[in-house]
Amino acid sequence: MSNKLLKVTGIRKSFDIPSGVFGRKKTLKAVNDVSFEIMEGQTFSLVGESGCGKSSTGRLVSRLLTPSDGEIWIDGEEISQKKESQLKKMRQKVQMIFQDPYASLNPRMKVRDIIAEPLLIHTKLSKLEQQRLVSEILKVVGLNESHADRYAHEFSGGQRQRIGIARALIMKPRLIIADEPVSALDVSIQSQILNLLKDLQSEYNITYLFISHDLSVVEHISDYIGVMYLGTIVESGPKDAIFSDPQHPYTKALLSSVPVPDPTFRKERIILKGDLPSPMNPPTGCPFHTRCPVSMEVCKTIEPKVTQVALDNHFVSCHLMSS
Amino acid sequence: MEFTSTVREKKHVVPKKKYSPVREFWVNFRRQKTAFFASMFILLLIIIAFVGPSIAPYDPYQPDYDATLQGPSSEHVLGTDEYGRDIFSRILVGTRITLSVSMSSVLIGAVVGTVLGIMSGYFGGWLDRIIMRSSDVMFAFPDLLLAIAIVAILGPGLNNVIIAVSVFSVPSFARLVRSSTLEAKENTFVEAAKSMGAPHKRIMFKHIFPETVSGLIVFVTMRIGGAIIAASSLSFLGLGASPETPDWGAMLSMGRDYLGTASHVVMMPGIAIFLTVLAFNLIGDGLRDVLDPKTKNE
Numbered sequence: 001m002s003n004k005l006l007k008v009t010g011i012r013k014s015f016d017i018p019s020g021v022f023g024r025k026k027t028l029k030a031v032n033d034v035s036f037e038i039m040e041g042q043t044f045s046l047v048g049e050s051g052c053g054k055s056s057t058g059r060l061v062s063r064l065l066t067p068s069d070g071e072i073w074i075d076g077e078e079i080s081q082k083k084e085s086q087l088k089k090m091r092q093k094v095q096m097i098f099q100d101p102y103a104s105l106n107p108r109m110k111v112r113d114i115i116a117e118p119l120l121i122h123t124k125l126s127k128l129e130q131q132r133l134v135s136e137i138l139k140v141v142g143l144n145e146s147h148a149d150r151y152a153h154e155f156s157g158g159q160r161q162r163i164g165i166a167r168a169l170i171m172k173p174r175l176i177i178a179d180e181p182v183s184a185l186d187v188s189i190q191s192q193i194l195n196l197l198k199d200l201q202s203e204y205n206i207t208y209l210f211i212s213h214d215l216s217v218v219e220h221i222s223d224y225i226g227v228m229y230l231g232t233i234v235e236s237g238p239k240d241a242i243f244s245d246p247q248h249p250y251t252k253a254l255l256s257s258v259p260v261p262d263p264t265f266r267k268e269r270i271i272l273k274g275d276l277p278s279p280m281n282p283p284t285g286c287p288f289h290t291r292c293p294v295s296m297e298v299c300k301t302i303e304p305k306v307t308q309v310a311l312d313n314h315f316v317s318c319h320l321m322s323s
Numbered sequence: 324m325e326f327t328s329t330v331r332e333k334k335h336v337v338p339k340k341k342y343s344p345v346r347e348f349w350v351n352f353r354r355q356k357t358a359f360f361a362s363m364f365i366l367l368l369i370i371i372a373f374v375g376p377s378i379a380p381y382d383p384y385q386p387d388y389d390a391t392l393q394g395p396s397s398e399h400v401l402g403t404d405e406y407g408r409d410i411f412s413r414i415l416v417g418t419r420i421t422l423s424v425s426m427s428s429v430l431i432g433a434v435v436g437t438v439l440g441i442m443s444g445y446f447g448g449w450l451d452r453i454i455m456r457s458s459d460v461m462f463a464f465p466d467l468l469l470a471i472a473i474v475a476i477l478g479p480g481l482n483n484v485i486i487a488v489s490v491f492s493v494p495s496f497a498r499l500v501r502s503s504t505l506e507a508k509e510n511t512f513v514e515a516a517k518s519m520g521a522p523h524k525r526i527m528f529k530h531i532f533p534e535t536v537s538g539l540i541v542f543v544t545m546r547i548g549g550a551i552i553a554a555s556s557l558s559f560l561g562l563g564a565s566p567e568t569p570d571w572g573a574m575l576s577m578g579r580d581y582l583g584t585a586s587h588v589v590m591m592p593g594i595a596i597f598l599t600v601l602a603f604n605l606i607g608d609g610l611r612d613v614l615d616p617k618t619k620n621e
Binding site for chain 1: 344514516517518522525533
């Protein structure tokens with residue numbers, strides 16, 4: 001269990017934004033020096049508001065994007081700069097689940113073929129053998145054989161996401177990158193899918209990199225959490241530590257926004273002032289200082305260092321902690 | 324008891340039962356009256372293309388010097404030409420030439436253009452630039468001028484007409500397919516295929532190509548009309564079929580000397596060309612409304 005399956009160190013990704021013929025080329029720093037690691041069989045969640053770079057981080061780890069800098073180790077193999085032709089092994093070990101179950105399944109393919117596609121690409125199994133595995137996996141995700149000959153548009157959102165999970169599962173992957181897998185679903189369906197993901201994890205010892213903006217979902221599924229803001233992880237640590245003892249002012253504000261199902265309970269909400277700064281023109285010093293309720297002089301000029309909080313594996317980047 | 328049993332039955336029933344894509348297309352296409360009628364006409368032409376020579380009342384090549392330049396009569400339904408050949412028979416037999424030349428040239432152009440367009444849109448970069456700039460060069464020439472130049476190089480003949488017409492079809496297909504490829508490759512299922520390590524060829528032809536098909540079908544039908552006109556024009560100019568072949572364009576060319584005295588010699592093949600081109604364009608319009616509702620013109 002203590003085997004590090006994924007180790008990401010200092011990855012960066014910037015996109016060049018063209019701005020007119022004579023304008024200076026601008027760069028958008030989507031991911032800026034992100035590091036984290038995941039133990040085998042555990043779930044690491046990236047949370048943050050939209051545009052904070054959490055999806056880009058997921059796409060870097062799955063190598064749909066190539067990082068500008070940094071290292072990505074998956075199961076002892078460094079993959080950050082490898083060419084597509086050298087990624088065959090990794091493409092089998094790492095699978096993705098996407099946010100929109102309507103768009104991520106090809107509308108012109110039968111469910112059977114959608115799920116069998118990874119087998120077709122990576123194995124030389126016979127058609128019959130493939131179909132046997134497909135029927136098996138359909139049962140595992142809570143669908144049945146009779147669904148296999150239909151098209152994706154004939155299913156509801158939750159069922160489609162099950163198809164997406166079946167497709168990710170059929171290669172028996174070590175790591176699944178789940179990019180907001182439940183945010184397009186109804187709340188009642190969300191919990192079914194989350195429980196399915198958890199069951200699969202304990203059964204097949206799968207590691208999840210879970211990307212979400214929904215803190216209640218994250219609380220349900222994670223072992224570790226990384227809170228992202230403007231392309232950097234501002235705080236990371238075990239789930240309980242983050243939820244019960246948040247250190248970074250941004251994490252505190254984020255947690256205070258979670259609604260509590262109790263109408264009589266009045267809690268103090270921390271309302272952040274101002275807008276999210278443009279990642280094309282990020283603030284100097286601490287990226288959060290423009291909206292931070294407890295910002296100090298030093299925050300405007302010096303980038304805070306990552307410091308360990310008393311608890312194991314609980315890290316935070318804030319000047320309040322380092323002083 | 325009955326209530327619970329129905330609930331149990333419904334448990335695995337999928338919510339909405341939709342038509343299969345083909346069935347849905349057929350139902351919608353039937354509603355397009357004009358296009359449906361036009362496609363019946365084309366179907367008739369295709370049948371004639373197959374059986375034309377055996378149902379023609381006269382030999383289309385056999386001159387009859389006793390009956391030259393006769394107007395339509397009960398003996399010769401559409402009249403006779405300068406050598407006394409029956410125009411109706413010649414049009415029936417010529418259907419095969421017209422349809423095969425236009426369809427094959429458009430299909431060749433479509434296949435080559437589609438492959439180039441998908442590669443151009445999918446890979447982008449320098450490949451895209453080379454393919455698109457070369458098409459721009461081709462676009463700079465008027466279609467017919469380009470075709471004349473190609474036939475002039477290759478020499479006259481129906482096969483060279485097919486080559487010429489397909490060559491000038493390629494860039495428009497490439498451009499069309501490129502633009503729908505650019506749109507299709509943004510789909511999440513394309514990203515999903517990439518993430519599972521699908522090779523480029525599979526992504527291009529299994530995931531992207533089907534997204535471009537509906538636009539392609541519409542454009543193919545539209546282009547066939549244009550190809551008929553182009554092929555006929557080349558024959559009219561003496562660059563296509565040799566004068567004795569019952570090609571519609573060649574018949575126009577033969578008859579132009581008698582425009583004042585026996586106008587039916589030109590009129591009849593002219594009407595045949597007109598109706599066929601019109602029918603293909605109407606089908607194209609109808610197909611576009613069914614398959615590609617975004618570009619529907621009001």
